[in-house]
Amino acid sequence: MAAPIRFTVNGNPVSLAARPGRLLLWGLRADLSLTGTKCGCGVGICGACTVLIDGHAARACLTRLGDVAGREVLTIEGLARGGALDPLQQAFIDHGAVQCGFCTPGMILGARALLAANPHPTHGQIVAALDHQLCRCGAHQRIVAAVEAVAAGRGASHE
Amino acid sequence: MSEPHAVSRRDFLCLAGGGIAVCVGAAAFAAPGAPPYPDDIAAYLLIGGDGRVTVFSGKIEMGQGVMTSLAQMAAEELGVDVQSIDMVMGDTDRCPADMGTFGSMTTRFFGPALRAAAAEARKVLTVLAAQRLGVTPGRLAVHGGVVSVTSAPGRQVSYAELARGERLTRRVDAATVLKAAADFEVMGRPVARLDARDKVTGAARYAADIRRPGQLYARLLRPPVHRAQLQSLDTSAAAAMDGVTVVNREDLVAVLHADPERAAEALATLRAEWRLPQESSPDPDSIFEHLLHAPLPPAESARRGDVEAARTRTARLFESTYTKGYVAHAPIEPHAALAEVAAGRATVWASTQTPFPTRDHVAHALGMAPERVRVITPFLGGGFGGKSADRQAVEAARLAQICGRPVQVAWDRSEEFFYDRFDPAAIVTLVSGLDAEGRVAFWDFTGYGAGDRAAAHLYDISDLRIRVAGGMTYGQAPVAQQLHPFEVGPWRAPGANMNVFAIESQMDIMAAALKVDPLEFRLRHLRDARMRRVLASAAAAFGWRPAAAPSGRGVGIACASDAGSCVAACAEVAVDKAHGTVRVLRVVCAEDLGIVVNPEGARMQIEGAITMGLGYALTEELQFRGGDILDRSFGSYHVPRFSAVPRIEAILVRNDELAPQGAGEPPITIVGAVLANAIFDATGARQWRLPMTAERIRVAMASGA
Numbered sequence: 084m085a086a087p088i089r090f091t092v093n094g095n096p097v098s099l100a101a102r103p104g105r106l107l108l109w110g111l112r113a114d115l116s117l118t119g120t121k122c123g124c125g126v127g128i129c130g131a132c133t134v135l136i137d138g139h140a141a142r143a144c145l146t147r148l149g150d151v152a153g154r155e156v157l158t159i160e161g162l163a164r165g166g167a168l169d170p171l172q173q174a175f176i177d178h179g180a181v182q183c184g185f186c187t188p189g190m191i192l193g194a195r196a197l198l199a200a201n202p203h204p205t206h207g208q209i210v211a212a213l214d215h216q217l218c219r220c221g222a223h224q225r226i227v228a229a230v231e232a233v234a235a236g237r238g239a240s241h242e
Numbered sequence: 243m244s245e246p247h248a249v250s251r252r253d254f255l256c257l258a259g260g261g262i263a264v265c266v267g268a269a270a271f272a273a274p275g276a277p278p279y280p281d282d283i284a285a286y287l288l289i290g291g292d293g294r295v296t297v298f299s300g301k302i303e304m305g306q307g308v309m310t311s312l313a314q315m316a317a318e319e320l321g322v323d324v325q326s327i328d329m330v331m332g333d334t335d336r337c338p339a340d341m342g343t344f345g346s347m348t349t350r351f352f353g354p355a356l357r358a359a360a361a362e363a364r365k366v367l368t369v370l371a372a373q374r375l376g377v378t379p380g381r382l383a384v385h386g387g388v389v390s391v392t393s394a395p396g397r398q399v400s401y402a403e404l405a406r407g408e409r410l411t412r413r414v415d416a417a418t419v420l421k422a423a424a425d426f427e428v429m430g431r432p433v434a435r436l437d438a439r440d441k442v443t444g445a446a447r448y449a450a451d452i453r454r455p456g457q458l459y460a461r462l463l464r465p466p467v468h469r470a471q472l473q474s475l476d477t478s479a480a481a482a483m484d485g486v487t488v489v490n491r492e493d494l495v496a497v498l499h500a501d502p503e504r505a506a507e508a509l510a511t512l513r514a515e516w517r518l519p520q521e522s523s524p525d526p527d528s529i530f531e532h533l534l535h536a537p538l539p540p541a542e543s544a545r546r547g548d549v550e551a552a553r554t555r556t557a558r559l560f561e562s563t564y565t566k567g568y569v570a571h572a573p574i575e576p577h578a579a580l581a582e583v584a585a586g587r588a589t590v591w592a593s594t595q596t597p598f599p600t601r602d603h604v605a606h607a608l609g610m611a612p613e614r615v616r617v618i619t620p621f622l623g624g625g626f627g628g629k630s631a632d633r634q635a636v637e638a639a640r641l642a643q644i645c646g647r648p649v650q651v652a653w654d655r656s657e658e659f660f661y662d663r664f665d666p667a668a669i670v671t672l673v674s675g676l677d678a679e680g681r682v683a684f685w686d687f688t689g690y691g692a693g694d695r696a697a698a699h700l701y702d703i704s705d706l707r708i709r710v711a712g713g714m715t716y717g718q719a720p721v722a723q724q725l726h727p728f729e730v731g732p733w734r735a736p737g738a739n740m741n742v743f744a745i746e747s748q749m750d751i752m753a754a755a756l757k758v759d760p761l762e763f764r765l766r767h768l769r770d771a772r773m774r775r776v777l778a779s780a781a782a783a784f785g786w787r788p789a790a791a792p793s794g795r796g797v798g799i800a801c802a803s804d805a806g807s808c809v810a811a812c813a814e815v816a817v818d819k820a821h822g823t824v825r826v827l828r829v830v831c832a833e834d835l836g837i838v839v840n841p842e843g844a845r846m847q848i849e850g851a852i853t854m855g856l857g858y859a860l861t862e863e864l865q866f867r868g869g870d871i872l873d874r875s876f877g878s879y880h881v882p883r884f885s886a887v888p889r890i891e892a893i894l895v896r897n898d899e900l901a902p903q904g905a906g907e908p909p910i911t912i913v914g915a916v917l918a919n920a921i922f923d924a925t926g927a928r929q930w931r932l933p934m935t936a937e938r939i940r941v942a943m944a945s946g947a
Contacts, residue, residue, distance in 0.1 A: 109501070109502055112502075113501060113503075116453060117444075118448075118450075118451035119445070121574070121575070122652070123574045124655040125655060126655070126875060126877070128875060128877055129574055129655075129876055131574055158444065159443065159444035160443065160444045160445075162443070163443055168439075168442065168443070172442040172443065173442075175438070176434055176442060177434070179435070179842055179843075179846050181437075181438045182306070182307070182846060183305025183573070183622060183623045183624040184305065184437065184440075184441030184442075184623065185448065185575040185624060186574050186623075187442055188444050191442060210885055213884050214883050214884045214885045216884075217876060219572060219624045219626070219854065220624060220854070221849055221852065221854045221882070222849075222850060222853075223853055223884050223887040224849060224887055224889070226884075
């Protein structure tokens with residue numbers, strides 16, 4: 084076995100004795116028991132396994148562990164800090180943007196990456212950014228509303 | 243009446259500080275035609291000495307929000323805050339038996355039983371409080387789990403104090419007088435989902451997230467096409483891999499490893515030869531002829547007047563044939579299960595809509611008595627009817643029994659498509675006529691493959707016949723199963739999408755022939771006050787301006803009655819006439835679902851149903867060749883994405899006179915029809931086949947249909 088692969092997950096250093104070709108998805112779900120990162124398709128289409136790598140959205144099912152060596156991985160478990168929800172998490176709750184919840188971690192992290200790159204996206208930019216993440220319950224318009232609310236500096240619904 | 247034996251053993255015994263349990267003798271609460279809720283030994287709710295209320299339900303949470311709405315119902319009748327309720331769902335050892343979560347039946351049929359249990363608990367607690375406070379029960383009021391004397395609110399005692407030290411069991415045998423809608427404090431108000439926080443933090447657990455010590459991940463050998471026969475198999479390469487277990491039974495071939503990636507690698511080394519089925523079988527275009535000529539004669543499900551006689555009096559005749567292909571459930575969570583078999587008992591964590599039937603299937607497969615099998619249902623990542631199938635739970639349980647270790651079976655996306663029990667292809671022939679006054683003179687509906695759900699509409703037509711071949715029944719293989727090249731099953735509002743598409747297209751065709759506004763034409767044939775009000779609500783919110791179709795504006799209307807609810811929608815589309823592509827701009831959907839338990843939850847269900855419906859209406863149609871499922875990924879099977887979703891407005895038409903009805907299925911039934919009608923209004927081209935792909939619309943426009 085080659086040298087362990089070291090990187091950080093949610094701010095904590097981790098070291099996995101794994102082949103560099105092992106998928107980050109299984110490193111997270113099987114080795115680290117971080118099951119908030121979901122496997123919906125395994126081929127990078129559905130986006131349920133979206134995580135942030137150095138702040139950029141990436142599909143854990145297409146990312147090799149060797150490629151995250153020395154980098155910072157953020158999963159949904161690491162988004163709330165000290166029990167305080169990220170504004171996007173709170174907005175998803177307030178806007179009813181959660182149904183079955185299986186796409187939710189990936190949606191929130193995909194939206195987080197968008198807002199990091201573009202803090203004030205238009206409606207069309209939000210739609211374009213999330214268009215390759217799938218939701219089957221049909222929460223789309225509420226997900227967009229939640230992201231719009233955070234972008235506008237109001238996390239909560241004003242209904 | 244006290245029934246010492248009548249309570250869930252485990253939970254009651256766990257109550258160190260005592261408690262009060264309420265059971266339901268639930269014959270009074272059965273769905274029509276369904277087995278009654280059993281006179282079960284499990285409690286429906288338990289009030290602990292800490293004041294927490296635990297509600298037990300055999301229903302499951304798959305996104306539809308019943309974890310929250312059931313908690314609201316219990317909280318309302320009990321007089322506690324919804325936050326003080328803990329929900330235990332879909333656990334066969336702890337919850338009252340239930341046939342499954344489907345058919346928009348949770349609120350309609352489990353709801354009244356739960357409310358009765360909660361109302362009984364409140365009565366018991368009030369009597370105990372009266373003794374404690376030395377007043378008659380009539381002088382007491384309950385609020386927030388505290389019973390106080392109305393005239394002296396300082397004199398009070400909490401549910402926690404009352405339950406502490408008690409060990410009481412009550413049983414309810416009839417529907418208690420439930421609170422009237424006017425008195426609601428918790429029901430009828432929007433409540434944020436109880437599961438939302440866990441779902442946004444990643445804490446929510448689904449079947450594939452369960453971990454047990456020593457567990458193995460299994461990958462199963464799958465045939466290339468349905469009904470292929472395994473001819474030869476070489477597992478030697480897999481068996482030589484470090485840590486790989488090979489299971490090779492006649493109908494169960496799997497490789498297992500403590501690491502999921504290694505298990506997948508082992509699967510790739512299996513060398514299997516298959517004999518493919520030789521018989522010719524239908525493809526997506528020939529399936530309809532196949533269904534029409536199937537040896538299953540249509541059975542009459544409704545008849546009024548004399549259709550044959552009325553037909554002779556008809557001034558204008560309309561003969562139509564409508565079709566729809568197979569549609570996949572495609573939940574984002576594939577089927578998964580983890581099973582543990584030890585000491586003559588089995589525990590299975592499974593993504594299933596039917597935990598109790600799954601328990602029985604597992605017990606049968608393992609040769610165990612059902613009471614030795616426990617199925618625990620974590621959150622489901624979507625179901626839509628597709629997780630009424632539980633093949634993965636049986637696979638995991640058998641492998642766990644064989645290997646003597648916990649085993650996870652989590653399907654990949656290809657397996658999810660391959661073993662989906664698809665919404666069946668269906669064909670409806672509809673013949674109707676107009677009399678000289680422009681009224682519908684007769685209606686003759688014959689359906690093949692979709693069943694009769696929502697086939698009986700509310701239109702006022704004196705001579706009518708509805709016949710259906712090959713129905714769909716929840717929890718069972720459809721009668722017509724053998725007609726299809728692979729398994730089919732219930733899909734959100736089974737069959738109703740097809741039937742409503744046919745009915746509401748036909749109404750539009752007749753309105754257009756008369757050059758009458760389609761809303762006006764419907765209202766002329768509707769005496770049902772609920773449906774008239776729902777149609778009017780949708781039209782008013784949409785800003786419907788009367789005109790005969792095709793007006794070129796791209797607006798459409800449709801309505802339906804399903805699962806006890808009335809729904810209507812108006813839609814606006816833009817059709818690219820060169821390419822045939824449809825852009826849905828706006829949908830307004832109004833629903834009368836009786837008393838609304840959680841308005842926010844109901845609106846989410848309407849929006850979700852409309853969004854999901856865009857798929858079967860416009861893009862989703864399974865491609866197959868015989869038993870070969872050609873669509874195995876989201877790359878070729880197109881579910882609605884953000885860019886396809888219009889502005890959706892959900893309107894709840896208030897009706898507090900009616901008990902809560904089904905919410906999550908009825909709105910999806912009208913999507914195909916309302917878009918077909920809007921596309922006709924835009925283009926003058928009628929759509930006879932779902933999904934209405936760009937190519938089909940282009941062809942229809944070119945042929946001047």
